[in-house]
Amino acid sequence: MPQMNIVQAVNNALREEMRRDDRVVILGEDVGRNGGVFRCTEGLIDEFPDRVFDTPLAEGGIIGTAIGMALYGLRPVPEIQFLDFIYSAFDQIVSEAAKMRYRSGGQYTVPMVIRTPYGGGIKGGHYHSQSTEAYFCHTPGLKVVVPSTPYDTKGLLTSAIRDPDPVMFLEPKKIYRAFRDEVPEGDLTVPLGKAAVRREGKDVSLFAWGYMTHVCLEAAKRAAEKGWECDVVDLRTLVPFDIDAVLDSVKKTGRAVVVYEAAKTGGFGAEISAQIAERAIEYLRSPILRVAGFDTPFPYTLEDVYMPNADRVFAAIQKAMSF
Amino acid sequence: MGDLLRVIRDDGHADPTADPKLSKDEVLALYRFMVLERTLDNRMLSLQRQGRIGFYGPSLGQEAAIVGAAFAMEPRDWIFPQYREPGAALVRGMPLKELIAQFFGNALDPIHGRQMPCHYVYRAGNFMSISSVVGSQIPLAVGAAWAATIRKDPVASLVYFGDGGTSTADFHTGMNFAGVFKAPVVFLCNNNQWAISVPVRRQTASETIAQKAVAYGFDGVRVDGMDALAVVAAVREAQRKAHAGGGPTLVEAVTYRLGPHSSSDDPTRYRDDKEVEAWRRHDPIDVLRTHLSAKGLWDAEAEKQLAQQLDDAITEAVHAVEAAPPPSLELLFTDVYAEMPWLRRLRGGRS
Ligand SMILES: Cc1ncc(C[n+]2csc(CCOP(=O)(O)OP(=O)(O)O)c2C)c(N)n1
Ligand SMILES: [Mg+2]
Numbered sequence: 001m002p003q004m005n006i007v008q009a010v011n012n013a014l015r016e017e018m019r020r021d022d023r024v025v026i027l028g029e030d031v032g033r034n035g036g037v038f039r040c041t042e043g044l045i046d047e048f049p050d051r052v053f054d055t056p057l058a059e060g061g062i063i064g065t066a067i068g069m070a071l072y073g074l075r076p077v078p079e080i081q082f083l084d085f086i087y088s089a090f091d092q093i094v095s096e097a098a099k100m101r102y103r104s105g106g107q108y109t110v111p112m113v114i115r116t117p118y119g120g121g122i123k124g125g126h127y128h129s130q131s132t133e134a135y136f137c138h139t140p141g142l143k144v145v146v147p148s149t150p151y152d153t154k155g156l157l158t159s160a161i162r163d164p165d166p167v168m169f170l171e172p173k174k175i176y177r178a179f180r181d182e183v184p185e186g187d188l189t190v191p192l193g194k195a196a197v198r199r200e201g202k203d204v205s206l207f208a209w210g211y212m213t214h215v216c217l218e219a220a221k222r223a224a225e226k227g228w229e230c231d232v233v234d235l236r237t238l239v240p241f242d243i244d245a246v247l248d249s250v251k252k253t254g255r256a257v258v259v260y261e262a263a264k265t266g267g268f269g270a271e272i273s274a275q276i277a278e279r280a281i282e283y284l285r286s287p288i289l290r291v292a293g294f295d296t297p298f299p300y301t302l303e304d305v306y307m308p309n310a311d312r313v314f315a316a317i318q319k320a321m322s323f
Numbered sequence: 324m325g326d327l328l329r330v331i332r333d334d335g336h337a338d339p340t341a342d343p344k345l346s347k348d349e350v351l352a353l354y355r356f357m358v359l360e361r362t363l364d365n366r367m368l369s370l371q372r373q374g375r376i377g378f379y380g381p382s383l384g385q386e387a388a389i390v391g392a393a394f395a396m397e398p399r400d401w402i403f404p405q406y407r408e409p410g411a412a413l414v415r416g417m418p419l420k421e422l423i424a425q426f427f428g429n430a431l432d433p434i435h436g437r438q439m440p441c442h443y444v445y446r447a448g449n450f451m452s453i454s455s456v457v458g459s460q461i462p463l464a465v466g467a468a469w470a471a472t473i474r475k476d477p478v479a480s481l482v483y484f485g486d487g488g489t490s491t492a493d494f495h496t497g498m499n500f501a502g503v504f505k506a507p508v509v510f511l512c513n514n515n516q517w518a519i520s521v522p523v524r525r526q527t528a529s530e531t532i533a534q535k536a537v538a539y540g541f542d543g544v545r546v547d548g549m550d551a552l553a554v555v556a557a558v559r560e561a562q563r564k565a566h567a568g569g570g571p572t573l574v575e576a577v578t579y580r581l582g583p584h585s586s587s588d589d590p591t592r593y594r595d596d597k598e599v600e601a602w603r604r605h606d607p608i609d610v611l612r613t614h615l616s617a618k619g620l621w622d623a624e625a626e627k628q629l630a631q632q633l634d635d636a637i638t639e640a641v642h643a644v645e646a647a648p649p650p651s652l653e654l655l656f657t658d659v660y661a662e663m664p665w666l667r668r669l670r671g672g673r674s
Contacts, residue, residue: 061496068466104452
């Protein structure tokens, strides 16, 4: 079975879906001849010269026209070069794509996947690092997907492209090339809305997505040396998120630590915390804890301080265990 | 650049060099749709004042531009409306009852009371769902037209927007993408001189809106938006060019909003009645009627009959829909996604 990193898994999913379905088209900045600044679309223009488009530099135009394509019946997969640059398209995403099915009584729909790298850890400063998934999770009508492994990247992206509704597909750029997985060639789907338990444990539940999943796994390893066993739940999809997996884990461990790299206040981890508090408070043996970015703009030089790391997650585990 | 295309001369006859040469039936249908839109607007404004519908945005004065442009396209072409184009929806075959039910937002409303009045949709007529967000429909229209070229389908888009809409980023990106990808789009700017209380001079320092097309690499034409035949001629030419692979065209229809911006607006706060009266002398319905009379196609009796017929049709439609109950509660929760089994679970208190 081929070994792929996340970039290659994105590329493989796109290529196979474009072969399978001639309605799938790609548009964005530098996605054609250059293959994308992260090379996710490398070579696709050679195989599909009429379905891969380098566009003018305008995120609102990329998403707005992609929505028009989806309305017409195509399955566009626009790329936004960095999540940090998506905001001129924000209105098109939340006011048009997300609302179209509802506001037209199902007459028009927007089957579109917006791919975009997100998150810190690459020395990119404010404008190449943020993790603002919560903005999108707060908009009914959008699905929000965040893979953490190459295997899931291929499977989730394939499912997203086949999904009849608009999907935000956020790629954790820090681990784009960090490691390889066995990723099968050919049809591979991972269902949206299903979490994956990456490590099982009875003492503390760690909830995360994207790169933070790996931070949690490292912290869990360290906790194991202390004799504390962590359940590491990778949400994979934030909307719709797998409430059953979250509750099952918390009911088992009685302790919850939610880890996300966005600014703490109003981050999607706050929603996970609230759901646990509403539905499983009677199972809790310690307060729900959040380990997150700070409520500041994302910094350049001190990004390692800003981003949750295994030390901070371990400290939270310790706090939960000693409550 | 400043030239204004006109077809109907003051004596009512068409300028033979610019006449779109509609058949007798076509020109009568055009007139009928314009009067229908006018009658509908006046009736809906009065229903709003009586508290029977919640809101209304009339198109008084803009009927030639709205109906004329829709009329000039083919049914296979897609229409991306702004929010002032019930006449275009009717041209596309939207049943009057469905349209009026949307204004009531009740159980007969095809979109289940989910949007405020004037946000109708009619897929069977390739008539797109309406957003309140000014300008947002412009890139969508470009994307759909571009998609048609990718699929090699002979389909163009007509997109309506106002003079205010030309200030938005969406106008710029839409025009720019259309130029770059030669998308088959007819951009129809209804320059009605006002964006609520803000005059067009506050939207742009350009002498005309049409001239903006030059910067995007395609043609802009300026037509007398009170002259339905001029609008038909300009849009038809743009539509043919689009279908022939010639790319987009911007058509600026110079017109005037004779009524309030909406039922919530009081235009006496910001504009002079004299200005309104001056434009009223060019009422697009009067202009086209003069033409019909000059051609011997129309007289007072025909006018009376049409007025009665349209009034009756609207009365009948209102009666047919007004008494319907509100949409069922279940419809609050459907159509957020194609399938959403989790939504019930997440909102249903105990697990
Ligand atoms: C983006 C946005 N800003 C503000 C508004 C509020 N608003 C609704 S219509 C309108 C004026 C629009 O003027 P114009 O584009 O000329 O169209 P018209 O109403 O004259 O047909 C404004 C400011 C809105 N709906 N959308
Ligand atoms: Mg206006």
